[in-house]
Amino acid sequence: MSALMKLKTLEGHLGALSGFSEPKIELEQYETPAHIAAVALYTMQTQYEALENKLVLDAGCGPGMLGIGASLLGAGMVVAMDIDDGALEVLQENIEEMEIPNIDAVQCDFLNSKHCRWENYFDSVLMNPPFGTKNNAGIDMKFLRMGLDLACDSVYSLHKSSTRTHIQKKIKEWGVKGNVIAELRYNLPATYKFHRQQTRDIAVDLWRIHHVQS
Numbered sequence: 001m002s003a004l005m006k007l008k009t010l011e012g013h014l015g016a017l018s019g020f021s022e023p024k025i026e027l028e029q030y031e032t033p034a035h036i037a038a039v040a041l042y043t044m045q046t047q048y049e050a051l052e053n054k055l056v057l058d059a060g061c062g063p064g065m066l067g068i069g070a071s072l073l074g075a076g077m078v079v080a081m082d083i084d085d086g087a088l089e090v091l092q093e094n095i096e097e098m099e100i101p102n103i104d105a106v107q108c109d110f111l112n113s114k115h116c117r118w119e120n121y122f123d124s125v126l127m128n129p130p131f132g133t134k135n136n137a138g139i140d141m142k143f144l145r146m147g148l149d150l151a152c153d154s155v156y157s158l159h160k161s162s163t164r165t166h167i168q169k170k171i172k173e174w175g176v177k178g179n180v181i182a183e184l185r186y187n188l189p190a191t192y193k194f195h196r197q198q199t200r201d202i203a204v205d206l207w208r209i210h211h212v213q214s
């Protein structure tokens with residue numbers, strides 16, 4: 001095993017990435033804060049060896065906070081998907097700035113069923129999915145379900161803690177296994193005009209969900 005980058009160093013690199021240039025409300029475009037992303041990625045690697053030398057998918061990658069972080073922690077290869085060209089342009093800038101050699105960016109709707117050809121393909125699928133608050137209720141569960149279909153090992157996903165019971169119910173319904181591996185606090189910046197306070201402090205769970213055999 002190669003030496004793992006220190007948590008603080010990882011957070012520093014992620015904190016230097018550019019964010020969405022013109023965030024789109026309907027796509028729930030806000031980055032995972034660098035501290036949360038660093039702790040989440042570190043937990044995946046140190047507790048589950050989910051990143052180093054692995055084939056990783058960053059689903060709904062935005063500017064690449066999770067995918068670039070996975071690469072910095074030694075991922076073998078990262079595929080980063082987002083529906084939005086603007087987000088992928090920022091991702092590309094970040095990749096160049098950080099001189100990341102092993103991320104392939106793909107512009108697509110992650111929920112498109114044609115991704116079935118990648119069934120059980122990725123070791124680890126990482127996501128901070130749209131929470132489903134902007135007239136798109138249920139999109140977080142659709143992301144999770146697709147992630148599970150494409151993962152041969154595990155999905156690592158951030159969700160509001162208030163949805164924990166709902167996710168537990170879904171996990172049971174789908175016949176898979178999962179648990180919360182870290183409880184985090186997400187200080188969501190007032191990115192959009194309708195946010196009255198400057199920041200909103202939200203409790204967030206990092207879930208690890210996997211097929212029964214893994």
Ligand SMILES: C[S@@+](CC[C@H](N)C(=O)[O-])C[C@H]1O[C@@H](n2cnc3c(N)ncnc32)[C@H](O)[C@@H]1O
Nearest residue numbers: 027030031032060061062065082083109110128
């Ligand atoms: C909450 S942001 C997370 C961004 C990034 N993963 C991060 O952690 O900083 C959700 C991302 O999902 C993308 N997205 C929303 N719907 C999508 C879809 N159907 N297919 C692919 N990407 C989508 C948005 O453009 C946005 O970049």
